[in-house]
Amino acid sequence: MKYTFHRKQLAIPYAIFLILFVILPLLVIIFYAFTNDNGQVSFHNFIAFFQSGKTVGTLLYSIVIAVLTTLICLLIAYPTAFLLAKTGMRSGSALLLLFVLPMWINFTLRITALKEILTLIEGNLALHPFANTIICMVYDFLPFMIMPLYNTLTKLDDSYIEAAQDLGAKKSLVFWRVILPLSVPGIVSGVTMVFLPSMTNYVVLDMVYNSTYIMGSLIGSYFSAYDWHNGSVISIILLLIICVITFISNRYAEGEEDSHVNPLKKAEARKG
Amino acid sequence: MDNKKDTLIELKHVKKVFKDGVTIIEDLNLEIKKGEFVTLLGPSGCGKTTILRMIGGFEKISAGELLLNGKDISNLPPNERPINTVFQKYALFPHLNVYDNIAFGLKIKGADKKTQDEKVKKVLEMVDLEGFEKRSISTLSGGQQQRIAIARAIVNEPEVLLLDESLSALDAKMRKEMQIELKEMHKKLGITFIFVTHDQEEALTMSDKVVVMSDGEIQQIGTPEDIYNEPKNLFVADFIGESNIFKGKMVGKKKVQFDGAVFECVDDYPVDTVIDAVVRPEDVEITEAGKGRIQGEVIACDFKGIFYVTAVKTDRAEIEIHNLKSFKIGEKVGLDLAPDSIHIIPYDTTINHYEGTLESYIVGKGFLVKFEDFELSDVPAARIFANCTEKEEGTSLLDAAGKEISWEGRKVVASFKPEDAKLSDDAEAGFVAGDINSFIFMDNYYHYRVRSESEEEYIVNDEYLWNSGDHVSISVPLEKFQFELS
Numbered sequence: 001m002k003y004t005f006h007r008k009q010l011a012i013p014y015a016i017f018l019i020l021f022v023i024l025p026l027l028v029i030i031f032y033a034f035t036n037d038n039g040q041v042s043f044h045n046f047i048a049f050f051q052s053g054k055t056v057g058t059l060l061y062s063i064v065i066a067v068l069t070t071l072i073c074l075l076i077a078y079p080t081a082f083l084l085a086k087t088g089m090r091s092g093s094a095l096l097l098l099f100v101l102p103m104w105i106n107f108t109l110r111i112t113a114l115k116e117i118l119t120l121i122e123g124n125l126a127l128h129p130f131a132n133t134i135i136c137m138v139y140d141f142l143p144f145m146i147m148p149l150y151n152t153l154t155k156l157d158d159s160y161i162e163a164a165q166d167l168g169a170k171k172s173l174v175f176w177r178v179i180l181p182l183s184v185p186g187i188v189s190g191v192t193m194v195f196l197p198s199m200t201n202y203v204v205l206d207m208v209y210n211s212t213y214i215m216g217s218l219i220g221s222y223f224s225a226y227d228w229h230n231g232s233v234i235s236i237i238l239l240l241i242i243c244v245i246t247f248i249s250n251r252y253a254e255g256e257e258d259s260h261v262n263p264l265k266k267a268e269a270r271k272g
Numbered sequence: 273m274d275n276k277k278d279t280l281i282e283l284k285h286v287k288k289v290f291k292d293g294v295t296i297i298e299d300l301n302l303e304i305k306k307g308e309f310v311t312l313l314g315p316s317g318c319g320k321t322t323i324l325r326m327i328g329g330f331e332k333i334s335a336g337e338l339l340l341n342g343k344d345i346s347n348l349p350p351n352e353r354p355i356n357t358v359f360q361k362y363a364l365f366p367h368l369n370v371y372d373n374i375a376f377g378l379k380i381k382g383a384d385k386k387t388q389d390e391k392v393k394k395v396l397e398m399v400d401l402e403g404f405e406k407r408s409i410s411t412l413s414g415g416q417q418q419r420i421a422i423a424r425a426i427v428n429e430p431e432v433l434l435l436d437e438s439l440s441a442l443d444a445k446m447r448k449e450m451q452i453e454l455k456e457m458h459k460k461l462g463i464t465f466i467f468v469t470h471d472q473e474e475a476l477t478m479s480d481k482v483v484v485m486s487d488g489e490i491q492q493i494g495t496p497e498d499i500y501n502e503p504k505n506l507f508v509a510d511f512i513g514e515s516n517i518f519k520g521k522m523v524g525k526k527k528v529q530f531d532g533a534v535f536e537c538v539d540d541y542p543v544d545t546v547i548d549a550v551v552r553p554e555d556v557e558i559t560e561a562g563k564g565r566i567q568g569e570v571i572a573c574d575f576k577g578i579f580y581v582t583a584v585k586t587d588r589a590e591i592e593i594h595n596l597k598s599f600k601i602g603e604k605v606g607l608d609l610a611p612d613s614i615h616i617i618p619y620d621t622t623i624n625h626y627e628g629t630l631e632s633y634i635v636g637k638g639f640l641v642k643f644e645d646f647e648l649s650d651v652p653a654a655r656i657f658a659n660c661t662e663k664e665e666g667t668s669l670l671d672a673a674g675k676e677i678s679w680e681g682r683k684v685v686a687s688f689k690p691e692d693a694k695l696s697d698d699a700e701a702g703f704v705a706g707d708i709n710s711f712i713f714m715d716n717y718y719h720y721r722v723r724s725e726s727e728e729e730y731i732v733n734d735e736y737l738w739n740s741g742d743h744v745s746i747s748v749p750l751e752k753f754q755f756e757l758s
Contacts, residue, residue: 159363162330165350166357167377167428177376181367 152186564606
């Protein structure tokens with residue numbers, strides 16, 4: 001029999017991976033989240049999570065940390081990405097490399113270095129747990145904010161900026177009315193890449209001997225105590241938060257989708 | 273003299289050097305009147321878009337003056353100029369709908385909502401897109417986007433509307449329609465339109481005045497009829513429309529000789545002036561064989577829809593003819609030209625003149641002459657100083673009267689004829705190397721303009737075909753150079 005190759009078959013390796021490492025674990029988590037120690041279906045775990053001041057407190061605290069981290073990242077990354085992408089900086093690519101390089105260095109190394117620097121400055125790291133948490137998170141996630149912003153801004157056609165100037169807009173107005181709205185897709189993907197990891201990445205905090213408790217720390221402590229049920233509940237809750245945020249940002253970015261692409265080209269593509 | 277009061281925009285000795293050091297415009301002077309429809313026409317890279325961008329304020333001029341209503345505006349940012357632009361790719365804001373795009377400029381100027389509504393409605397009517405206010409930009413076709421871009425510009429009631437290759441993204445039929453509409457809009461609005469295009473048909477159809485550009489320089493300014501019927505030089509003749517170009521000379525009062533025959537013409541130049549004769553393909557009459565002043569054989573005949581393009585080979589040239597009849601290949605025909613169908617361009621005698629300095633003299637050999645781009649060695653002294661002799665002991669030269677000639681540092685102009693030069697792709701083969709900037713097919717050879725790195729221009733007639741952008745070297749035998757002390 002002759003064997004014919006279908007393009008669809010290219011999906012097989014990933015499908016296997018998806019089933020083994022994404023779908024099955026997810027089902028396991030869902031199973032544990034909705035059962036008790038006796039294997040009976042139960043919502044008790046969820047109720048307990050929201051009834052305990054400690055866990056809800058951790059959730060709120062994590063959200064505060066994530067929001068702050070994201071905001072600070074955005075405030076640092078936007079001007080940087082803008083400078084790199086939109087000014088005639090010849091060394092633009094070298095500078096960009098400097099910002100992205102940390103992404104390629106193992107994060108344990110980076111965080112250990114940061115720990116030493118902070119110790120040098122603060123003396124005792126335990127004195128400023130909150131500030132240190134934010135510093136570590138920002139340091140760790142900044143490149144993930146710069147990259148998407150830089151990509152969006154480099155693709156933003158200069159003719160939009162010129163058109164706004166041509167229509168009478170001063171530089172500040174050009175920014176608020178044209179550049180910022182058109183860079184929303186980059187902001188959205190930067191935010192999604194920073195917000196969630198900064199709620200869960202407790203390994204970073206452990207490494208700087210930080211006692212701050214975030215959602216990730218909770219999961220970690222439950223799992224290390226073999227409490228699969230409560231750990232799974234938190235995972236599900238985080239998953240829901242991800243879903244909500246992705247949904248909202250997709251809705252928001254829908255109109256802006258590939259806004260950096262000149263619609264004329266889109267019209268041409270449609271014609272062709 | 274033109275009435276200065278009518279002048280709206282004036283560019284005086286404008287120079288533009290880009291950041292990378294490339295000079296795109298050397299010294300440009302241009303005057304644009306109120307209410308004119310001016311087209312800047314030229315091949316890509318000729319600097320036409322740069323001029324438009326300088327007027328719009330997107331490029332700073334490097335030197336010179338840019339006047340609007342007599343005031344220098346070269347330092348005003350784009351947002352403070354009473355000028356609006358229709359961009360090549362329209363640059364409509366994708367995050368705003370049609371209404372907000374058009375009202376963008378009005379909002380910035382602080383117009384109230386009612387005025388905005390009225391004005392947006394009015395311009396939408398003008399561009400035939402009533403009721404499109406709420407549409408998002410991405411749902412519009414290319415033609416509709418074009419109209420919105422025009423509406424967004426004219427709603428601000430600018431004194432000048434700049435259009436940067438604005439029709440080039442449309443398909444042929446749509447482009448023709450927009451050409452007519454733009455012309456009507458220009459009449460209605462009464463403001464100045466400055467249009468940039470590389471499409472000569474577009475330029476001839478729409479404009480009151482065409483500015484033909486090449487290589488950062490204005491080649492000719494005139495009405496579309498002037499430009500087509502009376503091209504000032506070979507570049508314009510070749511760039512605008514189709515043309516047959518013949519090398520020839522004047523042989524009598526209003527009599528010109530080329531392609532082996534003598535024709536009457538309407539231009540009067542002194543006898544023996546070397547000229548180029550430009551003949552439009554539609555002006556060549558095809559007669560029976562034996563009649564007409566030129567005889568030839570049909571080598572091609574193609575149907576083009578409205579007319580036939582016939583190529584006739586004569587003794588010395590190949591002539592293109594447009595008319596309504598078809599001919600068989602191999603058919604013998606006669607050709608004739610009416611006096612007013614021949615346009616004569618006197619040969620430019622200033623080309624290929626380069627000034628250099630006498631550097632040194634080697635006894636028994638000659639001078640070493642240094643030019644900006646190249647040097648010529650072993651130039652016999654007699655070629656520069658007539659009747660001179662070498663002093664017996666060397667180095668110094670004596671003139672006919674026996675007096676010593678002080679030649680050190682003297683300037684000398686060397687020139688050569690385009691037909692004496694040859695091109696080679698071996699950069700070392702000639703005395704100077706450069707890139708081919710443009711070329712024109714003449715009746716039996718190609719006319720090349722070669723630009724050296726230091727922006728010096730060399731004109732070469734070569735029988736072989738090279739392409740624009742080719743890096744070539746030029747060789748001219750030393751004996752073909754003419755030298756003259758300056």
